[in-house]
Amino acid sequence: MERVDQYRDQAAVQWARLRNTYQRYLDIATPHTVYRWAATYVLMFLFALRIVLCEGWYIVCYTWAIYLLSMLLQFLTPKFDPSLEQEYENESIEEGTAKMSDKDEEFRPFIRRLPEFRFWLNATRGTVIALVCSLFRVFDIPVFWPILLIYFVILFTLTMRRQIQHMIKYRYLPFDIGKARYGRK
Template sequence: MDFEQDQTDASQFQQYKHKLEISYRKFLDYITPHIIPRWIATYIIIIIFMGRILVVEGWYIVCYTWAIFLLNMFLKFLTPKIDPSLEQDIQNDSVEAGTNKMDENDEDFKPFIRRLPEFRFWFKTTISTIVAIFCSLFSIFDIPVFWPILVAYFIILFFLTMRRQIQHMIKYRYLPFDLGKTKYGSK
């Protein structure tokens, strides 16, 4: 008798889990095209988190870890899916081997495809901010540190990585944004 009851409880749980997954997917599908409202909601969550950190004057390690994670995600967002430096090395090796002779003026159009798409970047940013807020509720994560050093280290890290990324973008002539590009379509 208990075995049959366990089976029905398990199947009811599976049904409930399946309905919850379907609802979650519907919600994600619904909000996908609404880029600006999604980011506004995320910025509000970020402001709440930063306000909490400033008001309680603690959880600087949580904030630092969150900021490093966001920097990592931002770099993936700016980086092309196929690294042009690796592609150029492959082309150079094939030209040296004599298998592929390309003229220097022969450049194919290659659209910019991000390593981390915008939706995934938004999703990971939102989830990481919610996790950081959750972690800031527990005193176990409030490790005492001298926060100005963390801020200075993050600023240095940010400028060094962004300088390297911008040099990479200039060297391989790609622009991860649609600024100044021709738009076609109806007026």
């Protein structure tokens, strides 16, 4: 019994050491946005190349693409949804509990539902998992891939159209295009 406890303690120590090492590398990679995304794009290219050359694992590829689409939507969506805030304000006005003020036009910064680092980390993890799944024949389920491709394109188009309409309606831009940056040479 003591021997089992000793092995369990050693495993816990090794697991903690592995977690700390992983976190240290994540901390080192955090400020290097361009290099992080470049590495992720290389992984995505390798995965796509594997799918095309092996002509299989279309379900894995479709699942991966849907996962990336859902994360992209979270990345483009504000943390505090303006449509929900507007509904709350309308209910308060109808009940007579809200105060109308000029504060409604106050500048509020865009805060993402999914921060860029989390988006990168989840995209990289998802790509690595999809790449590993493409190494095993058990995940190569036979399917007519053009149907999956057409369905994904339709899903992407409808979803992005709705997201862009939401962005136009509530006047927010989830990108830093054209915004002033200070402290750069």
